[in-house]
Amino acid sequence: MSDTPEDRTVIVVGGGPAGLPFAAVLGGWHPYYRDSPILRQRYPQLVQALSSHTDSLLSLPFADFLRAGIPPVDLFRLLHHPRQLFENFEQIALEFRKNEAVDCLLLTQEEVGGLWNNVPQNLLTLSPGQWMEFAFYPLALHARETGARYNVNELIIKQRIIDYYHHVPERFEVQQSVHTWERVTKVEPHEAGFLVTAADVSAWKGRDPVALRRPAFPQPADAVEQSYPTRQYTCRYLVYAVGQRCELHALGVPGEELPFVTQYYEKPAHFPGERVLVVGGGRSADWAAAELHDAGKHVTYVMRQSSANHWGLINQSRGGLPYYARLAEILEDPSAGMEALYGANLTRIEASGEGGLVRLDVGGVERAIEVDHVLKEIGGRADYSLLQGFPTSLQLVEKHDNYRFQVHQAKVHPHTYESVDIPNLYPGGYLAEGLGLVVIAMHGTTYAIAADILRKEGKL
Ligand SMILES: Cc1cc2nc3c(=O)[nH]c(=O)nc-3n(C[C@H](O)[C@H](O)[C@H](O)COP(=O)(O)OP(=O)(O)OC[C@H]3O[C@@H](n4cnc5c(N)ncnc54)[C@H](O)[C@@H]3O)c2cc1C
Structure with a gap:
């Protein structure tokens, strides 16, 4: 520094x-x-x-x-x-x-x-x-x-x-x-106004989010100031526009770090195999669940929220947004093959054969689902x-x-x-x-x- x-x-x-x-x-x-x-x-x-x-x-x-x-x-x-x-x-x-x-x-x-x-x-x-x-x-x-x-x-x-x-x-x-590619790691008071410490994270530029299993930018837990060169700035005014996704949420269940669990979704081609369990319930999860389904995957869509809550959003959006019309169509058709589990919580993820086993509590009833991938779309x-x-x-x-x-x-x-x-x-x-x-x-x-x-x- x-x-x-x-x-x-x-x-x-x-x-x-x-x-x-x-x-x-x-x-x-x-x-x-x-x-x-x-x-x-x-x-x-x-x-x-x-x-x-x-x-x-x-x-x-x-x-x-x-x-x-x-x-x-x-x-x-x-x-x-x-x-x-x-x-x-x-x-x-x-x-x-x-x-x-x-x-x-x-x-x-x-x-x-x-x-x-x-x-x-x-x-x-x-x-x-x-x-x-x-x-x-x-x-x-x-x-x-x-x-x-x-x-x-x-x-x-x-x-x-x-x-x-x-x-x-x-x-x-x-x-x-x-x-x-410069990550601010600290903002402190200073006689000039603010003292800003930032780390050069250009080494992250080439990182592959698919292999990383999350978007390729640093998060607080990466403690980049210990691994990369840092520099400091002072300033009189500071605009804090770091957005809503600085720190991605975690499920906090055993097995979350297993290699078939990812927090990065770009396209279905990154999900070889057939069985994908999507955890979420917001717009990102809705998008991924529908797109994976339409790419021929068997999708289990797991949400904590109630069906009424989810359908509130779907019904509000299906008129104006074609991809919500499509999600509604898939979910309304029992033969379409997407299983939506409401009021559901993951309790454990385990390795099993080539893929994994996800244990769930669905409204007080235990379930175990075999998967090739778990996609976490749970925001930040x-x-x-x-x-x-x-x-x-x-x-x-x-x-x-x-x-x-x-x-x-x-x-x-x-x-x-x-x-x-x-x-x-x-x-x-x-x-x-x-x-x-x-x-x-x-x-x-x-x-x-x-x-x-x-x-x-x-x-x-
Ligand atoms: C899937 C999805 C779809 C959305 N669709 C829409 C839409 O259609 N229309 C709409 O208006 N809004 C939409 N939103 C809302 C979205 O939040 C806004 O569009 C917009 O991206 C918010 O801008 P922002 O600059 O506040 O945050 P961000 O877009 O998150 O940008 C913040 C930037 O700051 C960087 N950063 C964070 N911490 C640091 C740090 N310590 N040092 C340096 N850099 C840092 C981040 O990496 C990021 O690049 C959507 C959000 C999501 C998640």
């Missing part, structure tokens, strides 16, 4: 959809209001409030908007998406102009794009593709610039969304502000343990909704998203208290946070 920490103004931890836009916006790309016919038609009061505002929208009095019932995340959502479908660029009531940059360094432990790097190969988003875009770079513009041809209003497949996110640093000329949690030595800890509140969104969020001032407990620390995206609109809000905290930092730096 070098002795003198490198001093930066802002450090962003995490380069997913919540953290990545900071590289561009703090890199100087600021939003300005521009006329949008659809906004005028649908939100005339908003147009009245904004049309004479010729400065950057970062200088808006967000506290006043909040008092009028419009939190910053909603304000920018309305300006960006005044209607749900994309018809033309003119509907977006925002334009971005290049201003002076603020010194900002984004540290992320994998490629930019966050968890989308590790989702299944064929996974489709839950929402129209363009809901995943940043306002400063419409997906339709990206498609046009890269010669791709697809409908941005349709659900978008993993590779397209990841191509989009990977392209952002270069497109906005902020590559030098983005360090990929946000990791706040990196923050160490602060006089107050973050107050966390649990957030969940009917769409299976679940996270511990940190309490924030709702007009700036600054932590109420640690000054100048900003939980990004869904880690900020109150953010819940799951399919559109993950980068909604960007503008109010950037504005607060610029204001404190005297640059607004």
Whole structure:
């Protein structure tokens, strides 16, 4: 480790959809209001409030908007998406102009794009593709610039969304502000603001998630600071955008480490043999169970939740999402061969012959199922343990909704998203208290946070 920490103004931890836009916006790309016919038609009061505002929208009095019932995340959502479908660029009531940059360094432990790097190969988003875009770079513009041809209003497949996110640093000329494969291991108080310790985990780049049996990025238990070179930074402001999957959940049963048990699902080809037991019950498990079934596997789908709960989600989703319609069809057809076990808990996994034996408690009745593979799709949690030595800890509140969104969020001032407990620390995206609109809000905290930092730096 070098002795003198490198001093930066802002450090962003995490380069997913919540953290990545900071590289561009703090890199100087600021939003300005521009006329949008659809906004005028649908939100005339908003147009009245904004049309004479010729400065950057970062200088808006967000506290006043909040008092009028419009939190910053909603304000920018309305300006960006005044209607749900994309018809033309003119509907977006925002334009971005290049201003002076603020010194900002984004540290992320994998490629930019966050968890989308590790989702299944064929996974489709839950929402129209363009809901995943940043306002400063419409997906339709990206498609046009890269010669791709697809409908941005349709659900978008993993590779397209990841191509989009990977392209952002270069497109906005902020590559030098983005360090990929650098894992932050500790954030401590410092006279400059924060002391950030980070490990160079570029050795993880070539690791094979199939062999690893989990996505190829480090988790807290890997204690990478003991095995890889580390460096330190100081900064005045810290954006904490580490996402909801820093630490994957474990089942906590004997046998979980056996070689036929995996926490990584990309495609059925990685599952030779016939019998796959999928443990989970959320959207990732639903996707994997249906896809494995359609690839000819015999799937036992094991869930703790009740049938009523699971069918609540399926029925809510089967109208709009074709892969839920397919899952419903499979489960409704007894001859289809997928067995769903509700109210079920794994108690033990054992090696048996070429494969394994999974012991379960299904509503008080013991069962043993022979398998070739066990796939754990049981989610993960946000990791706040990196923050160490602060006089107050973050107050966390649990957030969940009917769409299976679940996270511990940190309490924030709702007009700036600054932590109420640690000054100048900003939980990004869904880690900020109150953010819940799951399919559109993950980068909604960007503008109010950037504005607060610029204001404190005297640059607004
Ligand atoms: C299977 C699945 C499907 C989903 N589908 C949708 C959808 O269709 N639409 C939608 O809007 N949302 C969807 N979501 C919600 C999803 O959470 C968001 O799309 C989005 O990825 C959240 O962005 P984020 O930046 O907060 O977190 P992430 O995408 O998780 O990114 C955080 C990044 O920070 C990195 N990181 C973590 N800790 C450290 C550290 N200590 N040091 C350095 N880097 C670190 C992580 O490795 C990761 O790259 C889905 C989620 C899942 C799991």
